[in-house]
Amino acid sequence: MIVENQLAIPFLQWLPDALLAFVAVISVLLVLGSMVGFLSVAFRQGPTEAVYAVANVLFKAVPDVMATSPRRTFALAKIAFYEAMRNKVLVAVLIFLLVMLFGSWFLDSKNDSPVVLYISVVFGATTYLIFLLSLFLSVFSLPNDIKNKTIYTIVTKPVRPLEIILGRVLGFGAIGSLFLVLVMFVSYAFVQRGLTHEHQINVDSIEEITAQNPIIQNGEVIAQIGDTIGYRGKTTEDAHHSHKFEIYLEEGKGSAQTDFKSDHYHTVSLTVPDDGIVTADSFTISPPQGMFRSRVPVYASRIDFLGRNGERSVDNTGKSVGIFVGKEWMYHSYIEGGSEMAAVWTFKDLSPESFEETLPLELNLSVFRLSKGDMSRGIAGEIYFRKPSSSLQVKSEESVRVPFIVKEFEIQSLAVPRELGGLDIQGNPTENKIDVLKDLVNDKGEVELWLQCTDTRQYLGAARASIYVRTPDSSYFLNFVKAYIGLWIQMVLVVAFGVFFSTFLNGPISMLTTLLSIIIGSFKEHIFLIATSGREDNQLSVGPIEAALRVLTQTDSKGLDLIAADTTNPLLVYGLSALQWIDYFVVLALRAFSNLFPDFSQLNFSNSLTAGYNINFYNQLLPQLLTAFGFVLVTSLVSYFFLKTKEIAK
């Protein structure tokens, strides 16, 4: 399974742009707020008074905000927490339990990826419940207090508006957190329990594996033709699947992994009894393995593609790409088999101390067959390592080729020995073996991994995340917790927005606007794509008027420009120009608008969990935490000003 957001930008690379954007947003909001305030006062009392009023608010706000007391804030948070508890919101936990109990009714029991299914269900259910919980808590609290006039019991005390806002955000956030913690444990148990199963051996399927040729070990013939050297068979069917296995014996014992099905495998062990009669009882099958993984991949810093002529192949934006085979989803780029085409990954700073004897690679490649070829066999590829030179076309030392057969749609493990045969710059074999992590690393600590397809008329598809070096797994439970932190961030954002809208709108309306914010946040990428037509340089796309015109005229090129070129009437020319400007500002506004809301899709880490990849705290979670903090800060500050303008807060 491919997880597209695995390649997150490193934190330190993300931070400067993020800070800049944050400062820009704060500045824009400040200016906009001041202008709105100025205009609203100016209409009533004139511009001079307006300037004075705006300055007064701004200058008073700074010390007011700075004097926010954590003690009072926490006290208000406690009140909000108890208020929520009194409203029995934790009934939502009960609802979640019910969903988990009866959830199996709706699950596709025969699905080939039960882990994906179960994780999707628990995350889906949790997301909907937590959104509803935080929505209802946050949007009705302040408006109800204002309506019931219970707000006066708070504002008559020496509390600041920001403390009221932050208190509610923290209080409701705490309730949501408690809910999430409870739900997280229930979900984990549900997933673990739901996927547990066991197989027995299918007695009728047991077959002997006999030697086709004499087997010689250490100069001694250990098996003649026809001798039994192992057993193959199938397990019984459980959870709508069964496994195949092949065990080769050594001194009457052996064990092997079954095939990988439904996201897992089992280890089957065989001990041949003294009487030599193998029965089902001679085998033992382990519980499912490999189902709950948290891989920690080390990705290449870049990927390049070489064309048929051996030169680096690029598209019109300068990005290195392979061949386009016509697939709608252009995640993979393809290299042609039996040609000079290659995909080159450049790994940086692979520490020799971390990989003693082998370099554990994992591959997730795609295959495109131009002809059927031999359908009983997969497509063959080969990898080798090379020392980076001044350019990809310049020859340098490299290792021998390591051939393999590509397995599509599954993560394929390839343990490459660190020491391999080598080839010098002329392509002649070296006398001694070379150490990939020492002899092929350049001054910058880089080493190249080359992939080529060896079957002519076939293609292999690759992307940067298609090959990586695997380091020891991290804890699955910890990964599960990190995925729930993503949900927690979403909950906090919903609470922040809910409280923000409730400072100037009544309960039902603020609920609708908060719901709308969630929807916009969930489709933010889609909205952004509309604004930029999915262009990688993120330049603005054509606007609605231009788009409508193109649909009507069925033309691919600029419709308004074409019409303008065909006319000499100055009124029409200016009119068309005005339409283009309107279009431009509409699209600009759409793009800016999409940036006002958090991207909820980036906060959904269930894909990483189901695919078995570790969620990197520094590169994936921390940026999201800081972004959420930014949103909470901005919404709280804006809420502060809204609350201050209401009479109750004066």
Add this chain to the structure above:
Amino acid sequence: MKNKAFSRNKIIYLVVIVALIFPLSMLGMPATGTGENRVASGMLASIRDEHGLGTANLGKVDPSGASMQLAMLGMKNVAAHILWSKALHYGKTEQFDKVSATVKQIVALHPYFFKVWDFEAHNLSYNISAQFDDVEVRYHWLKKGTSFMMEGFEYNANQSRFPKTIARHVGSKIDKADEKIQYRQYFRDDKAFHDELDRMVEIDSSRGIDQKPHHWLVSRLWSKQMVDLLDSGKAHIETQTPVLVYSAPAKAYSYYSKRSEESGHFDAYIKNAWKRTERDWVEFASRSFPTLRGGVVKIEDLVVYQDQQALANERLTELVPGVREKLYEERLTEILAEPPFNGLSEAEMPPVLIPEYEMAKRRARVLDEEVFLARIPEEHRAEAKMLIRRSLDLSSKVFSINQDIASANYLFFREEYTVEQQESALKARELFYKAKIAANNVVFRGYVENGVQVDGAKELFEKGFAEWDKVEFINPVAGYELIGDEIQLYWGILAELEIQFPEKLFETEGLQLRYQEIYEGTIRRALEDNERNNDNGNNIN
């Protein structure tokens, strides 16, 4: 006072409510019991049962699906739309397991729409299956789509398009895909899938020559289910073509017999298989099919109608000799006087107008009843009118039957089962089978029997053609089509051996005529290619 009125109103409402309860319960009382013990108690339940309108009449009712629909609060169509978009997105991004899971959710919301099941089943079996490189995995997804459709049939037990689609998945897809060799083998050995199919069709009756279920026989069972459903009146044929629907079981048997032969069996079993095929086709030919004019016809009555029509025309000619021909000439002259002919005669007709001229002749032959009758003496007019009407009616029936025959390709299949049962044909097939094995023997290009090298492929083919010559055909031209592939393979062998293709291969006139046609066409094309290549500077002999 106010309280009294209020209390009075309350009592009136209460009385009305109680009074309404009785008719409501009569109308809305649900049915009790299931299956044969089902009793439709209320009026609405009875009407539903009578017209097959209840949800339970459609098929299985799924409580989880019903709960999901309830939980959608009336927005199930919105949810289905979103899920469908998601399924397409997952398909595009190759997350096929999510496609499968999402599709299950869609059908939980819309279990009674055929197109939902059909689209997704096709997606699983044809589109997603083709994405995988491993043939075994492709087969697995093919089965997934088929199982999905079977599940749909449980919910829609009275829709004939479900078994039809399942028959196509199991029959055509397995038999004709690029991976057919592997698929056919996997299907034969797939006990788990056989057990799954056994829930709905009797798998034991679909065992082939190796005692394992054969995909075409299983397909036939599904086609029979479809036919039985239609015959029982529970299902409607809707927009499907009747001839194609009802010929499906017979075609499946034809394909089964053919495949069994291709796997190297030429004994009494195969002869019986073709006999069984014949029975299916005879049954098909005896079935009534509707015509466009509202009547029904049977394919088996074609010859009878043709004979009756000939008799009617004969009698008409006897009655009023020459009138018809005269009318034809007059009509043709009229048509030729108009554009685009503008008075041209047949001899003067330019080649570009020949097709239109043929059309004009057909138009001229159409009998205008009134004009014809006006030319006939009074005493014969009544009989002539009756004969004309009869002839037209029979002509329309013959036309309908010929259309049905063409749609079902009945003549080809009839020729096939008639021919393949004969001893000479079986011998010929055995020789062709050996010839193909010989042709694949790259070392020797010959057939090896008991370790001894015997005839080469060329000799085996020629012996096979000689046996084929002894066969009795209904239509020798159709008989030629049955060995068209073998002729091509034979020519391939000759080309390799650099031997000229023989001009005469058969003694039977019809076979030889058709062979001659193909032969001349092939030679002509080869000469044209050679000329073209000469012009381009390449010379291929």
